[in-house]
Each structure stands twice: as structure tokens, then as C-alpha cells.
Amino acid sequence: DGGITQSPKYLFRKEGQNVTLSCEQNLNHDAMYWYRQDPGQGLRLIYYSQIVNDFQKGDIAEGYSVSREKKESFPLTVTSAQKNPTAFYLCASSTGTSGEQFFGPGTRLTVL
């Protein structure tokens, strides 16, 4: 479980502010993902990256941005353009061949 970490665990933001969620993995995985989880809904894909310096939009990318400058790191920025950002955010990584995704412990973001 310690292979993929997220910080902070809880994050509070005022409306109009951008915030950045951290995701780090030491599993040597090529692919990384960001999901949003809301009550009663499954995990919805925000962005994913298959390789360093490359990433693609998922199903709900509006109001979010990412970067992938290092293999180990895939930070997510929640911008002020995201209309309803309060949610549980999960980062995941995979080898790129096995299919299985390993999840981090999540960050719970609350907009005040």
C-alpha cells in the first residue's frame, strides 16, 4: 500500500482559489490516473498519463489540470473554473501491461 501516496489527506479551499493535490509513486509504473469519487457514484476519470510529458483528458477534465514532468509524480490542480470541486480524489498507477491499477489513499477536498 505504501507504493503510491497522496497528500494532503484533507484539504479545504475557499471559492476562487486553485489547489494542487499531490500524487507520488515508487512502483516504477508508467501510467498514472486521477479519479473523482462522489457519493453514490463510481470513480470518474479526470486525467491520465501513459508516459512522462504526456497526458490525456478523461471524462470530466473541465476545471482541472495536470502535469507529468517525472515518472514518479502526477499532480492535479483543481482550478477555480471547477464548479463543484468538493469530492474525494483518488490517484492510481499501473504498469501499462497488467491492467491492474493501484490506488493511493485519496484526498478529500472541501470547498468552503
Add this chain to the structure above:
Amino acid sequence: GENVEQHPSTLSVQEGDSAVIKCTYSDSASNYFPWYKQELGKRPQLIIDIRSNVGEKKDQRIAVTLNKTAKHFSLHITETQPEDSAVYFCAASRGNYGQNFVFGPGTRLSVLP
């Protein structure tokens, strides 16, 4: 694009009984179907998966079946125990690219003592 439905949304069973959760998917090119278990406040963890060239897979008390023609797959848990209580998510790969998934909305399973 791929769409995954999951039923039921909640399921209560007596300890020792079996539980079955069903999912349907829309993309006939999907070739990888994982199941994740998420305990309260914790991260999702893979419990079993199946690829499209296999019809059934078992791992102790857990099994998954896949019907490619009907585009549905099911999770079967036998001899349920209280520690099986959690939210279970099915997922299907987008097309034949096995890494990128669409998740179902989840099933909250409660195992009653």
C-alpha cells in the same frame, strides 16, 4: 463510449450466504474487467479480474463470470463474512486498451451477523 451499469446498488445478506453483483457494459471491444473492493474510508483494492478470453475465474470464495455475447459479467462471493462488507466496483476497459477503465456506480454490500 463505454458505459457500465451495476446492480444492485445495495445488497444485504446473512453471514454464510452468497452474494451476487452484476454489471453490464456497452463496448464490445472491452477486453479487461476488474472488480475492486473499497472499505469505508480506504482506497479501492483489486479483488479479482477477468480477461475476455476467459469465461470464469475463481479465487477461494470469490468468482467472476463473463458473458461476452450478452456483455455482462458478475461477481460471486460465497460463504460471506462480516469483513466482506464494503462497496464493490466493477469496471470495463475502454475498447481493447486494457489500462483505461470505466467504473460502475458501485454496490454497497452488508453482511449481517
